[in-house]
Amino acid sequence: MLSGVYLSAATVLGTTGSVAVFGYDALFIALCTLLSLGVLLLLALPLRERAGYTLGDTFALRSPGPGARIATAVVTLSACVPYLVVQLSGAGVTTAALLGLSGPGVEQTAIIMIGALVVCATVFGGMRGTIVIQVIKTVVLLGAALAVTAVLLHRFQWSTDSLIDAAGQGSGRPAEYMRPGLRFAGSTKPEGTLDFVGLMITIVLGVACLPHVAMQLGTAPDAATARRTVRHTITIVGAFCLTTALMGFAAAALIGAPAIMAADPGGNSGLLMLTGELAGGSSTHTNGALLVVLVASAVFLTTLAVVGSITLAAAGAIAHDLYTHVLRRGRTTEGREVAAARLASAGVGVLSIALAVWVQGWNVLFLTALSLAVAASCLLPALVYSLFWSGYTRTGLLWTLYGGLGCAVGLQMSGPVFSGNPLALFPDWHLDWFPLQTVVLVSMPAAFLLGWLGSIAGRRRAQEVSEHSRA
Template identity: 40%
Template sequence: MSAIAAVLAQVDQTMESNPVLNMSVFGAFVAVTLFIVIRASRNNKTAADYYAGGRSFTGTQNGFAISGDYLSAASFLGICGAIAVNGYDGFLYSIGFLVAWLVALLLVAELMRNTGKFTMADVLSFRLKQTPVRMAAALTTLAVCFFYLLAQMAGAGGLVSLLLGIDAPIGQSIVIAVVGVLMIIYVLIGGMKGTTWVQIIKAFLLIGGAFVMTIWVLAIYGFNFDALLQGAVDNSPMGEEILGPGLQYANPVDFLSLGLALVLGTAGLPHVLMRFYTVPTAKEARKSVVWAIWLIGGFYLLTLVLGYGAGALVGPETIENAPGGVNSAAPLLAQAIGGPILMGFISAVAFATILAVVAGLTITAAASFAHDIYASVIRKGQVTGDGEVKVARITVLVIGALAIIGGIGVQGQNVAFLVALAFAVAASANLPTILYSLFWRGFTTRGAVWSMYGGLAAALLLILFSPVVSGAETSVFPDANFAIWPLSNPGIVSIPIGFALGWIGSITTPKGSEDPRLAAEMEVRSLTGHGAEKAVEH
């Protein structure tokens, strides 16, 4: 156990970071990826190039890009911190995020690729009335992307605060603004193609870095996982309670609600669904999801070691008191075992993670507004591809500004927790309509609109009046108390509401309101891919 003693003896000495080294590593990554983005932007000539990367990526490349998109700040910073502080309850995020991919693979991936063109709304409006369905789908897409963006911006603020030793809120706010500006540059210049290459590179770096840290931590404990867990127990003020459920979610209903949101949310995430359109065929879409499952599954197994390793070698109290709070667990672990050089690399990778994910979210939200609201609803399809892309770029600026403002407002929140809220909104507002559209011929425009608006409203209202926003020390507004809903995650109520409203709206629609030929065409296209390359307008 001498290696463990040596590491623990050095922890306090290594907690002082090297800002110059950390930011040099990060600056080098930004320079390299910006060069790649500029190179990729040369081929952004059409809407398909800007939104879908020209459908030029292979299944393997897209699998890495999906994992790069999906393994966000929540996966690396938030989950490691949640496990380090709350143990078993924190690992639920890893399990939920991973199992969710089985739902996406079995029910959504190939069918969405066969039916759509650029966005989720292409699928949902295929056999229904264009204007109301596209408007509703675009609004739910923007809501989900906004919640997800908040999580990434919060992670960015905490991470760079740790790198630079900044603890003041004004300093973190400046950091968040810088991240927002970088994100806008990436998306404006590179579009989906540039963003995809950044995500592929980031996936290699993130999974590779996490793997090296995992081996390093296990080596310290003689590759004895029991010894690692015992170290986490010994270093936690909660003792053996971190090995069992209940530390974070003492209410089992809240635990179940979170699990439902995590498992069902992925299949309704617009930025993940949009990735299926960057490959040329449905076969490649299926292949990309298989690759993503292996990569994401392997990574989430690593988070168990990294989380408990941070608890054992750094300690929950040190993590919670550091700039960035629980989101600082992984960088602090890197510093404890490898000093400032490893911390600089891991922090740069984490920052790259945030940049890549926010770029993907931003282009998804911009595509949804430009393609679904502007081109299809406002201009009724009477717009050129160049005009649509120009509106998308303007939208990027607006979304970037909102993300910066919102990110400043949620500083200090656990990013995994914030992402769970985005999953709940996606599972409530998007998933019911997606599944009904793909598998139920009796689904109608009224059902779609009721499901999306109702699921979205239910999720947002329950979040607004929950301990997430007020009534607790960890709330966004800790000094206020208007929480009347006891659960932190709305999924257990809002998801069934979304499904129920879709069914009620459909069965109360007068017969003959929808064209059965379109339903039959969509079923054939979703199952066979016939005609998938054609425009979906009708």
């Protein structure tokens, strides 16, 4: 289950395209996806011991009351909804490409159809249905990755050296392809280095603390099983990242980085273009068709499973934290909470579909960066303090969550990914006073500092109240 959650559509499509376009730098992106499981392994034991249905249950053990649950729900939705929009937007582009069609109308129709399917799966299937989809998706995805890897290695006589040399030539920048710095080559040198370091930190810490990922540890029967699950996931994700790197090199070698960028600036079309090229070169038409169908099924199931998991995480925050513990103050039945969760799933799904249709054709990479920045800047500091610091108070938790959220969102909207850049979300706007594309180098330390200061202020306030009451 955890392997299925980790292998998202962004990992499948985005990493392959990034390796094809950015070479050496993108290999570190794939490596950071694997390293993020190391962070989850460190958190597995204490997080499972304090796990509940949502992250709000975990924080409520240290900071009971509605305020902590409201803040956790706000942060959870802030991380989940943008990530949902990115996944659905990518699904629209991918589905249109698989059907051989193009145009915003086709992509928007595909988003609505896939989104409606996900809403039905989460509303009527719930957690059990999502688990079944995740298991099937993991098997199909690994099978597709191994099949594509075998075909492409056969094309290059099973020589990885020949594959990498051909990828460098196909990238259009053979001298820089296997050297660091290509991902942020447009930035000045100090800013490019900071952006690259920030991107690595964002992926390592942000992916591990996404709500739908951290919640998976709560499904394990005990802490030992949770750690064992993470270790097994490291093996599966590591094998997939290796195949992803090879597929990215093959896409650069056989398609060319300029052609991939022309089809999609984010590089998400690289895997599909590579599959079409390999299928056309297969020994028989049947084998080529089977390869395309296998990859298309893997991509579709990946999108369906990941969107379903994220939707359930967002719906759980609404139904369990806001409805059950804030609105009803715990006075409700299990049946009513399940009904609330279904309504929340439908509401989150409809909202995400509407937003994905609205932003179709835009560069939505900003939303991915925003989701990971929120997870790394809010949830990680709050989890670390809650799990490992006995002096953490309710005030410190609120300052961490709200302060980290405000800092991450504010800096992200003030950076070059949001405006003032040809590849920004709003290229014609000029709000880019913050020079970095990645904000966690500032927002995450700020959240840790706010949590510490808030805890000190909370203890002093509690002491003053206690002394006043005795007087």
